[in-house]
Amino acid sequence: APFRLTWMADGGYFEGTRVTAATQILAEHLAREAAAPPDLLIFGGDLVENDQQINYDRAMAALDTVAAPRLVAAGNHEISGTLSRNRFWRTFGPTIAAVDYGLTDLLIVDSASSSLAYDTSQYAWLEAELAQSDARTVFVVLHVPTRDPFASNHGLPRAEGQRLEAIFAAAKRARPERDIVVLSGDVHAYGRWEQDGVTYIISGGAGGGLDATPAAGGFYHRLHISVDANGTARIDVIPLFEAISLVAVKTDLLGGETLYLTAVGDVFTASAPDITIPVSDPVARTWRSTNPVVVSVNAQTGATEAHVPGTATIMVESGGTSASVQISVTATLDSLRALTERARAEGGITHDGVYRTLLFTLTSAANGESGALDEYIKLLRKQRGRRVSIAWADRLIANASYLLARG
Incomplete structure (x- = not known):
């Protein structure tokens, strides 16, 4: 059955009891999702400011306002201060995971160290998961993107990003009929590009200070991902207007x-x-x-x-x-003449004699001849569905009748 996912990332940045623009913007996103909950809420990382229990408690309370199951990826801020994932594991679950969801697969990668160095076995794991997946669409959740097109000092180390891109490209070549979508945050902006048949999306618009101008994608937003009964996904950018x-x-x-x-x-x-x-x-x-x-x-x-x-x-x-x-x-006589000429040009009037007669009656009407518009309408009604298409006849008659009613 069709379903909808909501993606957001990089908002809240909960720190103690502080109320900031980031917490308020995230609260607005979540309030709107709570009004029409998705089937699954995915938060792509950087929800808490650093690894302290009060921050995790506030993050959980915020997400709990949306009555939907959720997946949370670890961002660099979730482990900042301790570099430990223990609190994240206890609160949100594993930082590396494969989830079958309908006709899609979700592969969550741990890039919380702004690198995959924490667990380099992820490369082989990704290759194996992509090889065995029979999903129509595979979403790879990767907090830190493979590259940073905004030049905002984000993104994985170049060699790591290229290695991942090669893995995704190979998986796409192996099964060209499926879609692979790599969802990232970290950069507080929106960007999308295609490479080797793989779709890459940066969407870090949940509340953090923006990393790009509005024209370049720096605005607060989230994604609605609608998956149809065949497993094909449509991804909509939902601005926080x-x-x-x-x-x-x-x-x-x-x-x-x-x-x-x-x-x-x-x-x-x-x-x-x-x-x-x-x-x-x-x-x-x-x-x-x-x-x-x-x-x-x-x-x-x-x-x-x-x-x-x-x-x-x-x-x-x-x-x-x-x-x-x-x-x-x-309508005016001039606009009606222009519309009649257009009808002929677009094939709505197929007979040259009918067309010439219609123009003649309009010329007569412009010269003040009584009854000319009546003749125009009578001819259209006679030829409606014959030498004038029904749609064009009805349109021209309506415009002429307006003029006739106004003398």
Whole structure:
């Protein structure tokens, strides 16, 4: 059955009783997940500031607010101060693990030392697990990424990163039909790239101080990973928006006009500096129209097209927040002529004689001839589904009827 995973990393950094931007931002992420819990919550490391019991207790209490099973990977901060994994093991479980989950496998690697030097047998273990896995999608949870495209002084030592990348590439070649996704944190930003057929994602947006500009991926976020009944995963970047502002160039359109809507989101930052980013790639978003017969909108791009006179509300949703604008559509003789010409160009009017007659009636209407628009509409109704497609006939009739009703 389909299921959803939530990934987040690098937030909280619990230290004693301190309340910081990192704890507040993580709390906001978790509150939103608690409202609609995932099937599994994965925290990719750096949840506590250092290895002290009070920090682990606060981390557990925070995660307990989400009614979902969880997996936690060890980050470098979980062992800072002692370099011991004992408290992590007692609290969250093993730092190296293979988990079968539905039609996916989750392989958790211990990179808490910012290296695999703690247990170099992990290389052979990874090779064996990847070789025997029959999952459609394999997720490798690796707190420290194989490389740092942000040049923020993170990432595994070069030789170790290259060795892991070679292992993942070989596993992909051995079974090209499966997906291998390497999920990392450590860098407080979002980034994604493909290499040798393997998907690498850095997602460290749960609350820590950011390591990149907003335009480069430095914004607070988490991932929603939706796995379908075939085991194929869709990964959505969920920004921590507190508000969205929708910018429309104009709200009054003529039938046939297009409008490119844009939106910006204000990211929740608690006491950290304000962040505003476009509601566009890489963040997940959905545009929709309340009346697509009147105005349609591309669900991803916000490209809007007016079809027939009337009103419609265009909405955009992202990160659990939304914004909307009302669009009004009217028509003129010039816009109706342009729409008729477009119908011909796009194959909606297939007969040249019908097309010429329609244009002639519009010219007559422009010259003030009474009844010209009536003739235009009568011809379209007669040829609807014959020499004029049903969709185009209905659209042209609606625009002409609007003009006729207004004299």
